[in-house]
Amino acid sequence: MEFETLFPVVLVSAIALLVVAVMPARFRLPQVVVLLAGGILIGPEGLALSSAESVSLLSDLGMGFLFLLAGYELDPGIARQPAGRLGMRAWLTSLLLGGAALWLLNIEHDVPAAVAIAIALSTTALGVLVPILRDEGLTNRPLGRYVLAGGAIGELGPIVAMALFLGANGTVVALISLMAFVAGIVALALAPRRLSMNRTRHLLGSMSDGNTQGPIRFTLVLLVALLANATFMGFDAVLGAFLAGMVLRAWAPVDREAFDAKLDTVGWGVFIPVFFVSSGMGLEIDAVLRSPWLPFAFMAVLLVVRGGPALFWYRRALGRRDRLRLGLYTATTLPLLVALTQLAVDDGSLRQGTAACLVFAGALTVLVFPLLARAIGVPAGTRGPTTTRSAV
Incomplete structure (x- = not known):
């Protein structure tokens, strides 16, 4: 029975690649959107071929790998860089604007739900943006570097906020626990710098190929250990996964390129697609149909809340056209939005119907x-007078 319900999920994860591949390059959708749509199709509100409960373990591992890879890509020194400081100011402004928007619009009167939505509105889909920036040749340009820094803060900030305000403990207890947890993570991440790890790296390097795959096996140990530790301390699992990625960055083998390729193979080849298909199966389509205007309202709020601060904070660093583009990029959100809303639903902070409308809004972004x-980008080879400053 388990394989009968698993087969439609893995079939959707494979077919999604074909669907994306045949789309015109200019209008190609991110595979995340196609995976969610496939989950809706085979889920209880579609063909009823499978359900989120039937693949819960694989889905949880997929969520873990998604945030492990996000933490792995984050530069620990980003907060000391100009782009990181601007990204932090913009994210804090987004968080405040999100709370103010919910209060003014009366979208959600329940305080825990309002907090969960405000945090969700401050997220950025860095994993979706990276390939888009690469395809458009923006990765090494000032605009691209600001987008990457803002996206990194837009992933880390909401995860920490969720751990503080929506965890099992009170805010003060959660803050103390978080500081202790992070202190342990920092010590673990700094160990390779303080200790001579040459023999350990050489040993793991000798077990990196064939049927051994030592670095990948120990990555899985690290991920599951920090997932378990985070939940034991009352935090959401995404915090443990994200910090596991930051630790993994410090402990990564010398041959980073080959190791990165293996992480992508395991994460995106096996577990992460299952998470997104499972998330699609768990969406309440009826709730969206009952309030079809709400996803569009959330999309507009996302643009104002997450994209608006870019127009203010980056006015001395980028021209108006690039600030508009930066605002649109940073307001693009889905993977983290899916995960955070699901966690808020699981702990009772958010209604399933509201979560479904938020996820649909993220898909629209x-x-x-x-x-x-x-469309509003500067033509290739043209650069505004204020886009020549370095972002870092």
């Missing part, structure tokens, strides 16, 4: 905002 940013 992925569909619309990058295309708009591309």
Whole structure:
């Protein structure tokens, strides 16, 4: 029975790649959107071929790998860089604007739900943006570096906020626990710098190929250990996964390129697609149909809350056109939005119907905002007078 319900999930994860591949390059959707749509199709509100409960373990591991890879890509010194400081100011402004928007619009009167939505509105889909920036040749340009820094803060900030305000403990207890947890993580991450790890790295390097795959096996140990430790201390599992990625960055083998490729193979080849398909199966389509205006309202709020601060904070660093593009890119969100809303639903902070509308709004941002940013972009080879400053 387990394989009968698993087969439609893995089939959707494979077919999603074909669907994306045959789309015109200019209008190609991120595979995350296609995976969610496939989950809706085979889920209880579609063909009823499978359900989120039937693949819960694989889905949880997929969520873990998703945030492990996000933490792995984060530069620990980003907060000391100009782009990181601007990204932090913009994210804090987004968090405040999100709370103010919910209060003014009366979208959600329940305090825990309002906090969960405000945090969700401050997220950025860095994993979705990286390939888009690479395809458009922006990765090494000032705009691209600001987007990457803002996206990194837009992933880390909401995860920490969720751990503080929506964890099992009170805020003060959660803060103390978080400081202790992070202190342990920092010590673990600094160990390779303080200790001579040459023999350990050489030993793991000798077990990196064939049927051994030592670095990948120990990565899985690290991930599961920190997932378990985070939940034991009352935090959401995503915090443990994200910090596991930061630790892994410090302990990564010398041959980073080959190791990175293996992480992508295991994460995106096996577990992460299952998480997104499972998330699609768990969406309440009826709730969206009952309030079809709400996803569009959330999309507009996302643009104002997450994209608006870019127009203010980056006015001395980027020209107006690039600030508009930066705002659209940073307001693009989906993977973290899916995970955080699911966690808020699981702990009772958010209604399933509201979560479904938020996820649909996130899917709309992925569909619309990058295309708009591309449409208003500076033509190839043209650069505004204020875009020559270094972002770092």
